[in-house]
Amino acid sequence: MxxxxxxxxxxxxxxxxxxxxxxxxxxxxxxxxxxxxxxxxxxxxxxxxxxxxxxxxxxxxxxxxxxxxxxxxxxxxxxxxxxxxxxxxxxxxxxxxxxxxxxxxxxxxxxxxxxxxxxxxxGEHFGFEKTGEPGSYCWVDINTRDPRRTDAFFGAVFPFEMQQMDHDEVDFKLFNVEGQPVAGRLEMEDEVPDIVAPFANVHFAVEDCDAAVATVTKLGGELRYGPMDSPFGRFATVADPQGAVFTLIDVGTTEGDMPTFS
The missing domain is CATH 3.10.180.10 (2,3-Dihydroxybiphenyl 1,2-Dioxygenase, domain 1)
Incomplete structure (x- = not known):
């Protein structure tokens, strides 16, 4: 492998x-x-x-x-x-x-x-054997209140090439490895409560975001944000019954033009 x-x-x-x-x-x-x-x-x-x-x-x-x-x-x-x-x-x-x-x-x-x-x-364990498909890891957004320090830190620790999204209202940056995007960095908005600590928001791929959200709530979890359409897929942020927060995304259902990065 x-x-x-x-x-x-x-x-x-x-x-x-x-x-x-x-x-x-x-x-x-x-x-x-x-x-x-x-x-x-x-x-x-x-x-x-x-x-x-x-x-x-x-x-x-x-x-x-x-x-x-x-x-x-x-x-x-x-x-x-x-x-x-x-x-x-x-x-x-x-x-x-x-x-x-x-x-x-x-x-x-x-x-x-x-x-x-x-x-x-x-060593013997290389990590993910499947990604980007339903039932597996798909993406991560690093949510931070101090984007400049976070960018400088991760760019020095790992060989990330960074691209800023061209958007006046959202501060989002891609972290690329060998020319391919592997993670995002998102500035946390002012309305996010201070009690919410900066975190790496792990995304898991699903076939149907709305159906997956319904399953979350049926099983005692909570919907935190969404579902929402985007050029990257239809997504929703949820918490499981024990408080673990993550995002569900259906990458096959997209809406809008892909943003540009520079």
Whole structure:
């Protein structure tokens, strides 16, 4: 299997107070099936779509409080070097690089504005085996209140080439790797409550956004925003019953002209 290029999103996981409830929710919403929990690694449990690894769920650690949240990993060939660049550019390494058996090496960090993320140096586990299709990871928007610091930080830590969207009212930037867009950076609007911390908003692809939102609410989740049409797809931001926020997007249903970037 090919490696994900340096800086490309390569994996996503989330900790849940109730692991079995999370498996039921995402199993019905996204059609995921789940592998055996690994007791050696804290009951880390891989999720699969069409037999391909797409994410993982894990029980929340003892003493950890607050709602569940999705965590995105960026690919790196050298976790130690990435940790050094994070520190050099004003970020905080919240978990030092650690080997996860033969699977690879991970670290966790925050950018200067408070966006939490992780990085993954692969061993036997390369990351996503399926992306951009229903039931799998599709995109991430890095939501920040300090776009200039966030742009400078991520541009120094990873080999991102950046393009600004030509729009007077929305501050949005593409992060590209090898000429291909891999992530977006979105300035959080003033009306977003201060209690909402900057975060990496993970998008999962679905066949029908409206039907998926109906499933979320039926299962006890919440609709936070949308559904809304866009040139990128019809999308809605939701929270699962344990508080993890993410976005559902149907990339096959688009409306409007694609924006220009410079």
């Amino acid at each position: 090919a490696l994900h290029p340096e800086g490309a999103p390569c994996w996503a996981d989330a900790m849940f107070p109730d692991l079995e409830a999370a498996k039921r929710f995402y199993g019905e919403l996204l059609g995921w099936t789940f592998g055996e929990s690994s007791e050696e690694f804290g009951h880390y449990t891989h999720a699969f779509s069409d037999g391909k690894a797409v994410a993982a769920v894990v029980p929340q650690l003892p003493g950890v409080e607050g709602p569940a949240s999705w965590n995105l990993y960026f690919a790196t060939a050298d976790a130690a070097a990435t940790a050094a660049r994070i520190r050099e550019n004003g970020g905080t390494v919240t978990m030092e690089p650690i080997e996860v058996g033969e699977f690879g090496t991970m670290l966790s960090a925050q950018d200067p504005s408070g966006v939490f993320f992780s990085a993954w140096q692969p």
